[in-house]
Amino acid sequence: xxxxxxxxxPDELPTSPAFAQGMIAPAGPLLFVGGQNGTDASGTxxxxxxxxxxxxxxNVLAVLAAAGTGPEHVAKLTIHLAPGIDPADGFAASxxxxxxxxTAVTVLMVAPARPGALVEVDAIAAIPxxx
Numbered sequence: 001x002x003x004x005x006x007x008x009x010p011d012e013l014p015t016s017p018a019f020a021q022g023m024i025a026p027a028g029p030l031l032f033v034g035g036q037n038g039t040d041a042s043g044t045x046x047x048x049x050x051x052x053x054x055x056x057x058x059n060v061l062a063v064l065a066a067a068g069t070g071p072e073h074v075a076k077l078t079i080h081l082a083p084g085i086d087p088a089d090g091f092a093a094s095x096x097x098x099x100x101x102x103t104a105v106t107v108l109m110v111a112p113a114r115p116g117a118l119v120e121v122d123a124i125a126a127i128p129x130x131x
Contacts, residue, residue: 005075007102019105023075025126031067033123036060037114049118053093056121064125071101073126079107080120
């Protein structure tokens with residue numbers, strides 16, 4: 001049995017190189033990554049949308065790696081943006097770190113809990129077993 005997540009893109013819905021309409025995740029252990037802000041290892045919040053988005057995604061990648069998985073196994077990302085942030089700007093900032101790993105994505109405009117935070121990212125990933 002494959003341990004990779006598989007995109008689902010019905011013909012009657014638009015397709016995107018950045019996200020999938022749905023993802024099939026194999027049965028087995030799942031990792032739920034809590035919301036990650038653009039903070040470095042010392043807890044310092046970086047300045048600006050690009051820096052915060054890249055760091056938040058690096059933080060997600062660090063949690064994935066610590067659990068023995070990676071972005072290719074992520075079934076769902078939820079991206080929380082501060083009000084007034086253009087999602088296209090957030091996407092542009094994410095490409096360098098996240099790469100071409102398509103997943104189901106939900107983008108919400110909310111007031112992040114940490115003052116000064118412009119973005120927060122959480123994830124759900126499959127943990128590969130026996131690969």
